[in-house]
Amino acid sequence: MATTKIWAVKNRLDHxxxxxxxxxxxxxxxGDYVSRDSATQNQKYMTCINCSSNDPFTxxxxxxxxxxxxxxxxxxxxxQSFKPGEGNADMVHEIGVKTAERLFGNQYQFVVCTHLxxxxxxxxxxxNPISIVDGKRYHNSMKDIYKxxxxxxxxxxxxxxxxxxxxxxKGQSRNEYYQARSYIREIKQDMDGAVQRNYDFDSFIxxxxxxxxxxxxxxxxxxxxxxxxxxxxPIALLGQKYSLDSIDKRIKKSEPTFVKLKIAxxxxxxxxxxxxxxxxxxxxxLKDVVKFQILIGILPNxxxxxxxxxxxxxxxxxxxxxxxxxxxxxxxxxxxxxxxLDLKIDELKNQLNDFQSERKYYYxxxxxxxxxxxxxxxxxxxxxLTPQIxxxxxxxxxxxxxxxxxxxxxxxxxELERKKELER
Numbered sequence: 001m002a003t004t005k006i007w008a009v010k011n012r013l014d015h016x017x018x019x020x021x022x023x024x025x026x027x028x029x030x031g032d033y034v035s036r037d038s039a040t041q042n043q044k045y046m047t048c049i050n051c052s053s054n055d056p057f058t059x060x061x062x063x064x065x066x067x068x069x070x071x072x073x074x075x076x077x078x079x080q081s082f083k084p085g086e087g088n089a090d091m092v093h094e095i096g097v098k099t100a101e102r103l104f105g106n107q108y109q110f111v112v113c114t115h116l117x118x119x120x121x122x123x124x125x126x127x128n129p130i131s132i133v134d135g136k137r138y139h140n141s142m143k144d145i146y147k148x149x150x151x152x153x154x155x156x157x158x159x160x161x162x163x164x165x166x167x168x169x170k171g172q173s174r175n176e177y178y179q180a181r182s183y184i185r186e187i188k189q190d191m192d193g194a195v196q197r198n199y200d201f202d203s204f205i206x207x208x209x210x211x212x213x214x215x216x217x218x219x220x221x222x223x224x225x226x227x228x229x230x231x232x233x234p235i236a237l238l239g240q241k242y243s244l245d246s247i248d249k250r251i252k253k254s255e256p257t258f259v260k261l262k263i264a265x266x267x268x269x270x271x272x273x274x275x276x277x278x279x280x281x282x283x284x285x286l287k288d289v290v291k292f293q294i295l296i297g298i299l300p301n302x303x304x305x306x307x308x309x310x311x312x313x314x315x316x317x318x319x320x321x322x323x324x325x326x327x328x329x330x331x332x333x334x335x336x337x338x339x340x341l342d343l344k345i346d347e348l349k350n351q352l353n354d355f356q357s358e359r360k361y362y363y364x365x366x367x368x369x370x371x372x373x374x375x376x377x378x379x380x381x382x383x384x385l386t387p388q389i390x391x392x393x394x395x396x397x398x399x400x401x402x403x404x405x406x407x408x409x410x411x412x413x414x415e416l417e418r419k420k421e422l423e424r
Contacts, residue, residue, distance in 0.1 A: 002095070002161065003361040004152050006078040006140060007353070009126075013074045014057045015346035017111060020077075020124035021046050025115040045093045045114035049105060050132055056111050060128040063109060067135035076129055076140055077350075079357050080152055081122040083162070089116055091159055096123030098155045103148060107131045108138060120358060180233055180372060183226045187213070187233065191242055199288055201248045215244075219373050234376030252280055319401075326398035338406060345399050352392040359385040 009016050027044045051059035060075070080096055087095070093114040104110050109128040114121060129138040138144070153163040194207040205215070212227030215235075222244070223232035235243060241250075276282050277290045335341050359382045366378035 002083075002152050002156050002163065003081050003357065003364065004078065004149050005081075005353075005357050005360070006076055006145060006148060008073045008140065009075040009077050010072050011074075011346060012342070013060060013126075015343055016075060016077055016126055016350070017057050018343075019347055019350045020111065020113040020115075020126055025113075025117045027116075045089055045116070047093070047097050047112045049097075049101065049110050049112070051109040051111070051128070056109070060109050060130075063128060063130050063132065067130055069130050069135075069137070071129075071137065073129065076127045076138065077353075078125040078127070078148060079122055079353065080125065081120055081357050081361055084120045086161055087121060087159070089114055089121060092121040092123060095152075095155050095159055095161075096125060099123075099148075099152050100125050100127075102151050102155070104138070107133050115354075118354070118358070120361075122354070122357070180229065180231065180237075183229045184233060184238060187224060187226060188238055188242060191238075191247065195247060195250050198251060199291060201244075201251060204247060204251060221373055221376055223373075231372060234372055236376040236380050237372065322398045322401045325394060326402040329395055329398060330402065338403065338410075341399060341403050341406075345396060345403065348392055348396050348399070352389065352396065355385050355389050355392065359389065 023044065046053075048056045048059075051063075064074075080099060082092055093112070096112045096114060100110050100112050104127055108131060111126045113124045113126075115124060127138065129140075130136075131138070156163050190208070190211055190213070194204050194211070198204045198207055208215075214225040216223050216225060216232055218232045218234075221234045221236065223234050224238075225232055240246060273290055274294070277287065277294070282290055329335075330341070333344065335344055362378050362382035362385075366375050366382065369375040369378060
């Protein structure tokens with residue numbers, strides 16, 4: 001079940017080619033994906049069409065130079081991702097090459113590399129948009145994007161692999177899904193109300209049971225049964241805020257509204273009790289008593305107020321976070337020059353595209369899945385990639401800030417040197 005994605009490359013072609021042809025990603029060192037035969041070990045899954053297999057970068061740049069091409073878009077980078085466990089390295093690479101040949105084989109230079117470093121095998125296709133026939137450019141219109149998907153599906157079918165189709169013959173399941181969506185809103189409202197009414201998790205569960213709800217496990221997924229709906233609804237579909245761990249934390253952190261009453265209370269005792277309550281040191285009946293005293297105003301609520309920062313201060317704090325994160329990352333990865341920094345940024349961007357493509361695959365399949373349990377599992381698989389995507393985005397942003405700042409410093413120093421030379 002292959003998914004496709006393509007985007008323009010506007011930075012450096014050599015960095016993109018270096019990333020997609022990385023031996024750590026493209027060499028099957030153990031023969032794991034083929035037959036574990038010694039003949040397949042150390043086989044590199046890289047194919048160059050209409051350009052040199054030893055130096056595709058120089059071939060592509062020579063073609064650009066011959067047609068005096070100075071466009072900002074220096075290449076196009078496509079990814080063809082497959083379902084985990086579907087196909088082997090040989091098959092996936094052949095599919096990638098055949099797909100690219102049918103789309104670009106007679107007119108363009110391209111490189112196909114199969115990456116084996118993820119659970120799902122995937123092809124990277126880098127296309128030089130200059131035609132070897134007449135020098136005309138490939139522009140990647142919406143028609144071309146759909147054509148890529150269409151040809152990819154055709155080749156996958158030839159190899160007996162599945163493709164993403166619109167679900168058929170599942171009208172009843174789809175109808176049940178839309179019914180579930182309306183009940184999900186009601187469940188969330190009832191859970192919010194139960195959180196506000198109860199002081200601990202056990203009483204929350206009893207409250208929900210009294211409302212007619214029941215918590216059960218179906219195929220390893222924690223689900224909730226609505227009294228008026230026959231199907232179990234996975235808790236994961238309600239959102240992170242409504243997981244049982246989050247509910248427990250919300251109950252513990254919930255603060256009663258403070259009502260000002262003129263009731264005498266020793267300041268020292270009030271501070272001690274309130275601090276113990278805030279740090280969750282109180283349990284059972286004592287906790288309920290203190291919470292009730294805060295509610296009616298016997299104990300003042302000394303909750304710390306957040307200091308509001310000015311717009312300028314928030315901007316400087318964000319800048320400091322960028323510098324701190326970039327400095328730590330540069331030190332850990334032994335980056336010493338701007339060239340190494342630029343290469344690392346390109347590498348992280350390609351990794352980000354890989355993760356985004358994989359997450360998009362799970363979300364797309366989840367969107368079309370009508371079975372609630374399977375839908376929740378696919379959604380959970382997609383969400384598990386989000387922290388890695390956020391971390392990559394943060395590192396890219398930090399490194400790009402350092403890169404721009406360093407370049408400005410270099411330019412400034414050069415200008416100073418030039419002025420000194422002129423003064424002499």
